[in-house]
Amino acid sequence: MNRNTLSFLLSLFAPVVFGTLMLYIFEAFDGWHLSDVMSIAFLFFVPFAMGVLNTWLASYAQSQRRDVSICLPWASMALFLLISMGLGMEGWACWVMIFPLFMVAGTLGGLTGRWMRRRQKHGKTYVSVLLLLPLFISPVEQWMGKIPGRYKAYTYIDIQAPKNRIWPLVTRVSNISAEENRAGITRWLLFPQPVRAELDKEGTGGFRKAIFTGGLVFDETVEAYRHEEFMRFTIKANPYDIPSTTMDEHIVIGGQFFDVLNGTYELEQLNESTCRLHLYSHFKLSTTFNWYASIWAGWIMEDIQDNILQVIRRRAEGR
Structure with missing residues (x-):
């Protein structure tokens, strides 16, 4: 095995070891409120440091190739993903959502390492500082605290059926087949899927239970109700009742990062044969990177809502 091959293998696998070590450290000190995997310190600066390692440890000729500086970090990130999942340190859904951010940060790190290789003076010192930077930033980020944000997910569907056929399918949803x-x-993303929704009585104060696969249950209380027109309800999920195998701890609904607050159905008559069913919900995020997390959370909530609306339309139209 020649020297270039050894340099390439070192530059590929050393960042994986570094990332795994950082993941272990961040999770170990989470209970002390000094670090958090769901933080900019981990989600940006750890992959950035991995990217720097990729090009710093490669041979000089390899490090100066633009394709290597951009793509080699992606290979290390993928290996890191597989290893952390294999060790049970992180789940599939969580990794899929943060991987694009990892790729961007890793590429920036790779390009930074490429630039540093051209200027060897004090290079080792700078690399050492960048590797330790996540550990210095994390306590500061935890001290500053998470930034709560409230967001809305809105979906609607047009249904060729009268209101009196649609509305019973809205208030109560019988078993949804595969x-x-x-x-x-x-x-x-292997998220729980809707199974059914039960309602004890129609009207304000009614108790509704939305049941999903994997033991996920939402307790819903009707706050406002107009028959065949409008139903607003609060949503509460107890994260302690959700089996640990159902959802990743970092994205569990009702946990410290993500929670659904309420939902609203509105049924609008468009013409003699068509009604429009609106469904919107409000959810809360508490992270230091809500600008990114809100994109994924919005997609997830809209997909859940659209799936339920599609079921209601097919049933109302007799399909």
Whole structure:
């Protein structure tokens, strides 16, 4: 094995070891409120440091190739993903959502390492500082605290059926078969899928229970109600009742990062034969990177809502 091959293997695998070590450290000190995997310190500066290592440890000729500086970090990130999942340190859904951010940060790190290789003076010192930077930033980020944000997910569907046929399918949803369940991104992320919804009485104060696969249950209380027109309800999920195998701890609904607050159905008559069913919900995020997390959370909530609306339309139209 020649020297270039050894340099390439070192530059590929050393960042994986570094990332795994950082993941272990961040999770170990989470209970002390000194670090958090769901933080900019981990989600940006750790992959950035991994990217720097990729090009710093490669041979000089390899490090100066633009394609190597951009793409080699992606290979290390993928290996890191597989290892952390294999060790049970992180789940599939969580990794899929943060991987694009990892790729961007890793590429920036790779390009930075490429630039540093051209200026060897004090290079080792700078690399050492960059490797330790996540550990210095994390306590500061934890001290500053998470930034709560409230967001809205809105979906609607047009149904060729009268209101008196649609509304009973809105208030109560009987068992959804596998053939009816046509979720998109949530199924791909292995999220729980809707099973049924039960309501004890129609009207304000009614108790509604939305049941999903994997033991996920939402307790819903009707706050406002107009028959065949409007229903608003609060949503509460107890994260302690959700089996640990159902959702990753970092994205569990009702946990410290993500929670659904309420939902609203509105039924609008468009013409003699068509009604429009609106469904929107409000959810809360508490991270230091809500600008990124809100994109994924919005997609997930809209996919859940759209899937339920599709079920209601097919049933109301007799399909």
